[in-house]
Amino acid sequence: MNLLEQAVESIFRINLGVKKNEKFLVLIDKNKRKLGKLFFEIGKSFTKSIDLVEIPVGKVHGEEPPSDVAKRMLKYDVELLVTTNSLTHTKARKRACKKGARIATLPDVTEDMLKRALNVDYKKMHKRIAKISDVLDKGNKVKVLSKRGTNLEFSIKDRKAHGRTSGIFVERRKYGNLPDGESFIAPVEGSAEGVFIIDGSIGGIGKVDKPVKILVKKGYTKSIYGGKAAKKFLRLVNKVGKEGRNIAEFGIGTNDKAIISGNLLEDEKVMGTCHIALGNNTGFGGNVSVPLHIDGLIKKPTISIDNKVIMKEGKLVI
Numbered sequence: 001m002n003l004l005e006q007a008v009e010s011i012f013r014i015n016l017g018v019k020k021n022e023k024f025l026v027l028i029d030k031n032k033r034k035l036g037k038l039f040f041e042i043g044k045s046f047t048k049s050i051d052l053v054e055i056p057v058g059k060v061h062g063e064e065p066p067s068d069v070a071k072r073m074l075k076y077d078v079e080l081l082v083t084t085n086s087l088t089h090t091k092a093r094k095r096a097c098k099k100g101a102r103i104a105t106l107p108d109v110t111e112d113m114l115k116r117a118l119n120v121d122y123k124k125m126h127k128r129i130a131k132i133s134d135v136l137d138k139g140n141k142v143k144v145l146s147k148r149g150t151n152l153e154f155s156i157k158d159r160k161a162h163g164r165t166s167g168i169f170v171e172r173r174k175y176g177n178l179p180d181g182e183s184f185i186a187p188v189e190g191s192a193e194g195v196f197i198i199d200g201s202i203g204g205i206g207k208v209d210k211p212v213k214i215l216v217k218k219g220y221t222k223s224i225y226g227g228k229a230a231k232k233f234l235r236l237v238n239k240v241g242k243e244g245r246n247i248a249e250f251g252i253g254t255n256d257k258a259i260i261s262g263n264l265l266e267d268e269k270v271m272g273t274c275h276i277a278l279g280n281n282t283g284f285g286g287n288v289s290v291p292l293h294i295d296g297l298i299k300k301p302t303i304s305i306d307n308k309v310i311m312k313e314g315k316l317v318i
Contacts, residue, residue: 007114008038011080012046014122015178016104017170022077024050027069029057031084035109039080047078058085060236061107061203062280062293065092074099081105085204086265088177089280089293103175106265108204113266117179117258122167125181128254131318132183132310133161139305142187142250144274146301147313148197148211152276154219154247155191156305162284166254175283181255181269186286190219192247196276198229200297203264203277205232212296221245221278236294237278243290249277251295252303252311260297267297272314274301 001009012018024047028036033054040052053072055065063085064070070092073079079101081087086107093103136142140157144150167180198212210227220242224234237244255269268275279292300314310318 003115004038004111005042007118008042010118011104011178012043015167015169016078016102018043018046018078020046020048022047022049023075025073025076025079026050026052027065027073027079027081027083028052028054029083030054031057032082035111036082039082055083058083060239060292060294061086062089063291064090070095073101076101079103082109084108086177086293088175089283093175094283097173097175100172102169102172104169105175105177107177108263108265109178110263113179113261113263117255117266117269120167120179120181120255120257125166125254125256126164128316129163129166129183132252132254133164135305135308135310135318136161136183136185141306143304144196144298144301146197146199146298148199149213150196150298150301152192152194152196152216154193154250155188156185156250157188159185159188159285161185177265179255179258179266179269181258182251182253184249184251184284186281186284187219187247187250189246189287192216192219196296196298198296198298200260200273200299201262201264201267202229202233202297203295204236205229206262207260214296216247219247221247233294233296236292240279240290240292243288244279244292246279246281246288246290247276248279248281248286248288248293249275249284249295251275260299264295264297268295272300274298274303274311
């Protein structure tokens, strides 16, 4: 068994804990057929009931799958969503979980990423996440700074952090993406003020050609400046109107095996980074429902919760 097959096998065995009597769905698009078939073939040794279903390639992260597929997703115990764009924050995923399914999403996952970032010590990673999440849970105000010019504040009062069991989805209704490794929270809508500079990568776009400067007022993005990546980002956000500009998520990477590859699925898990997403946040405690969720990565940030520094220029200090 090669490294890729070992990684895929570990998803069934460790991350999802699949049982023989469970109904399993592998959902793919045409860009992920090769990987999807590998998941399907290896999955046959874990369950007697496994289906491989293909959907059209989505236009943006957070776009809903076709309605017939969304209905079909309600019939399974366990699901792997191996698609180009993320289905994590869709109504279809939420409804399937509410019905009892546990789901791992792998938006635009690559073979290299699977071989590299799944080989993580989950016990150590979960301790790291718990420390961060405990502080976020008790916190009221977050401030993010960076040498590039990020200076953003927002409220997290009465919001709860997620990610404590990052990467392990063995209980009903659990969900998350793989590779995993982050503590994340939904900022209070309308509270974010300031500016943040994306100097890593953007979901669905890749590594930025130039730092992307985003001005924020009353919880919404007011302007986006930069090079080619900024223009692409702006086009995606403008397609869904005002709510697509909502400051939806704040997350801190905790996976010490992940590297900045240009794929946000892995990049947002990298130690020493944080990410801020625009758009939908209903899947983790927010109130904005829109068919878009796009993250932007900030390298080596300084992060304070209620004036207590928890990360100093990319190094955790808690």
